[in-house]
Amino acid sequence: MLLILHPDTDERSAAYQSTLKHLRHLPGIAIKRHLVQGQRQVLTEIYLIGDTHTLDRAELEALPAVERVIRISEEYRVLGRHRDDRRINGFDYQGLRFDQDNLHVFAGLCAVDTPRNVENMLRALRDNGQVCTRMGAYKPRTNPYSFQGHGRSCLPWVFELAGKYGIKVVAMEITHESHIDDIDAALAASGQATGVLLQIGTRNTQNFELLKAIGRQNRYPALLKRGFGITLAESLNAAEYLASEGNDRVIFCLRGMKSEFGAPHRNLVDFAQIPIIKRLTRMPVCIDPSHSVGTRDTAPDGMLDILHATAQGVVAGANLVLVDFHPDPREALVDGPQALLLGELEHFLADVAIAREAYLARRQLWSDAF
Ligand code: PEP
Numbered sequence: 298m299l300l301i302l303h304p305d306t307d308e309r310s311a312a313y314q315s316t317l318k319h320l321r322h323l324p325g326i327a328i329k330r331h332l333v334q335g336q337r338q339v340l341t342e343i344y345l346i347g348d349t350h351t352l353d354r355a356e357l358e359a360l361p362a363v364e365r366v367i368r369i370s371e372e373y374r375v376l377g378r379h380r381d382d383r384r385i386n387g388f389d390y391q392g393l394r395f396d397q398d399n400l401h402v403f404a405g406l407c408a409v410d411t412p413r414n415v416e417n418m419l420r421a422l423r424d425n426g427q428v429c430t431r432m433g434a435y436k437p438r439t440n441p442y443s444f445q446g447h448g449r450s451c452l453p454w455v456f457e458l459a460g461k462y463g464i465k466v467v468a469m470e471i472t473h474e475s476h477i478d479d480i481d482a483a484l485a486a487s488g489q490a491t492g493v494l495l496q497i498g499t500r501n502t503q504n505f506e507l508l509k510a511i512g513r514q515n516r517y518p519a520l521l522k523r524g525f526g527i528t529l530a531e532s533l534n535a536a537e538y539l540a541s542e543g544n545d546r547v548i549f550c551l552r553g554m555k556s557e558f559g560a561p562h563r564n565l566v567d568f569a570q571i572p573i574i575k576r577l578t579r580m581p582v583c584i585d586p587s588h589s590v591g592t593r594d595t596a597p598d599g600m601l602d603i604l605h606a607t608a609q610g611v612v613a614g615a616n617l618v619l620v621d622f623h624p625d626p627r628e629a630l631v632d633g634p635q636a637l638l639l640g641e642l643e644h645f646l647a648d649v650a651i652a653r654e655a656y657l658a659r660r661q662l663w664s665d666a667f
């Protein structure tokens with residue numbers, strides 16, 4: 298059961314104290330408090346955990362600090378959508394809104410390589426009106442002898458360049474909690490030149506200690522990739538790990554499933570599940586067409602499979618597109634063959650805009666009809 302307190306309830310107030318006192322005396326019920334920082338106010342949510350069936354909703358609603366009571370299912374307590382749940386979805390970060398209704402593109406390098414390539418990428422983004430990017434510094438690789446990413450050594454110049462080109466958010470995968478400290482230090486040294494969206498890769502979806510560490514901090518939102526070999530419910534529970542530790546600014550990313558049935562694509566594209574995630578949870582949904590498709594193969598209609606997959610996701614209501622680009626894929630240290638080219642950026646963005654308009658038109662059509 299979830300109790301939503303009146304906005305900006307002060308913990309020292311008599312209303313709060315007497316409400317808490319009542320809740321602490323409920324037999325067999327544990328209390329977990331969760332703070333939601335909105336743009337203008339702080340909302341306190343109190344989760345009652347245990348056998349809540351016998352609790353009287355009206356009695357709880359009558360407690361002085363309580364505004365609303367929601368009966369929630371066991372699954373996805375914080376991030377889920379529950380019956381009569383009118384909680385907002387999404388969050389603000391770096392002056393940008395991330396929710397289930399809007400769309401951002403995170404185009405950039407799979408892996409940071411040279412300052413020249415990073416700068417060329419960021420300049421192209423700025424010239425095309427973009428304020429977000431992806432830049433991999435820590436790369437989890439299947440082969441231990443493959444390039445593992447430049448790690449902390451590249452952070453200072455990557456963040457400085459991001460600031461120089463007006464990039465507000467860099468999606469960056471981390472594979473260990475110590476990488477958060479690296480990012481803190483480099484961002485501080487850069488004078489907070491940009492922001493970071495902490496990415497959890499598909500190989501780490503169920504690295505619970507990493508999830509807890511990212512969940513314990515509130516400085517950076519998180520983008521969780523679905524696990525490529527586990528069920529959707531298992532991946533959504535992984536996202537809930539982040540929220541259960543306190544960080545509910547979580548974006549869920551579809552990136553395809555490992556399956557022979559996806560061949561010759563690298564993974565089986567799973568973007569038809571966007572509406573499911575929106576129905577079950579309040580998370581914005583990201584698609585990664587690059588790691589799903591994994592090739593630059595072109596259909597007879599002249600369009601790359603990656604472009605088709607992107608459009609399919611956007612037309613189904615995706616809220617972020619995470620996509621690999623590279624100024625010179627021959628120099629790319631990771632995933633060069635699937636990268637889009639800088640010369641394709643303008644058309645890529647126009648194509649995304651067409652698909653987005655189609656999504657909005659479809660939404661209007663069906664809301665007018667019924
Ligand atoms: C990536 O986005 O760079 C990446 C490694 O993705 P995934 O974890 O989905 O394979």
Ligand code: MN
Nearest residue numbers: 407588631632
């Ligand atoms: Mn990659």
